[in-house]
Amino acid sequence: NAGVTQTPKFRVLKTGQSMTLLCAQDMNHEYMYWYRQDPGMGLRLIHYSVGEGTTAKGEVPDGYNVSRLKKQNFLLGLESAAPSQTSVYFCASSLAAGTAADTQYFGPGTRLTVL
Amino acid sequence: GESVGLHLPTLSVQEGDNSIINCAYSNSASDYFIWYKQESGKGPQFIIDIRSNMDKRQGQRVTVLLNKTVKHLSLQIAATQPGDSAVYFCAENLDYGQNFVFGPGTRLSVLP
Numbered sequence: 001n002a003g004v005t006q007t008p009k010f011r012v013l014k015t016g017q018s019m020t021l022l023c024a025q026d027m028n029h030e031y032m033y034w035y036r037q038d039p040g041m042g043l044r045l046i047h048y049s050v051g052e053g054t055t056a057k058g059e060v061p062d063g064y065n066v067s068r069l070k071k072q073n074f075l076l077g078l079e080s081a082a083p084s085q086t087s088v089y090f091c092a093s094s095l096a097a098g099t100a101a102d103t104q105y106f107g108p109g110t111r112l113t114v115l
Numbered sequence: 116g117e118s119v120g121l122h123l124p125t126l127s128v129q130e131g132d133n134s135i136i137n138c139a140y141s142n143s144a145s146d147y148f149i150w151y152k153q154e155s156g157k158g159p160q161f162i163i164d165i166r167s168n169m170d171k172r173q174g175q176r177v178t179v180l181l182n183k184t185v186k187h188l189s190l191q192i193a194a195t196q197p198g199d200s201a202v203y204f205c206a207e208n209l210d211y212g213q214n215f216v217f218g219p220g221t222r223l224s225v226l227p
Contacts, residue, residue, distance in 0.1 A: 004158070035217075040123065040219055041219055042204060042206075042216070042217030042218050042219045042220065043159070043204075043206075043215075043217040044217070045214060045215070058214065059214070090158050090159070092158075103149065103161040103164065104161070104215075105161075106158030106159045106160070107158050108156070108157055108158050109157075109158055
């Protein structure tokens with residue numbers, strides 16, 4: 001049982017390049033989330049999904065797209081990377097949404113640098 | 116794995132002492148709160164949670180106190196150990212929805 005995994009762990013992009021971050025969970029969770037974490041700031045929600053085939057915008061969705069084609073995978077895409085997207089990205093999953101018994105389990109993170 | 120921000124408030128405590136980490140939350144209507152621990156190079160890890168209808172909840176070596184009057188949350192760690200060294204942050208949630216608001220965190224450093 002690997003929990004939540006993320007690939008890649010590190011990536012350096014040039015401005016304008018595109019890439020996809022992959023999140024996978026093996027806990028059969030319905031809900032999945034993408035966050036970014038910047039120095040001195042709390043985690044900010046980019047997009048989330050309440051089930052296979054559904055996605056929704058979070059607090060900071062601009063410049064990102066997501067897809068949830070399979071229940072266990074949640075992909076985060078950057079179509080045209082910008083230096084402002086330099087950050088550490090965390091994926092999380094939960095059995096349900098924010099109830100007392102359904103906490104979010106986080107992956108190890110991906111450090112993305114956009115030059 | 117990845118590291119968190121470098122410019123965080125830091126709390127230094129002696130091994131064996133008790134630690135108290137504080138968090139001010141923003142929304143008086145928030146009704147569910149979580150404390151997370153984030154070790155260097157790892158993702159956040161759930162520690163303990165509390166609902167707004169409670170003012171105290173205890174776990175193993177940890178206690179969370181909630182003061183809704185002043186919108187303040189605290190995490191107490193008893194007999195702090197070197198393995199407790201990490202960044203701790205709180206998260207608040209409204210109506211048990213998907214959107215949590217996370218605080219920036221406090222770095223706990225345990226001195227030998």
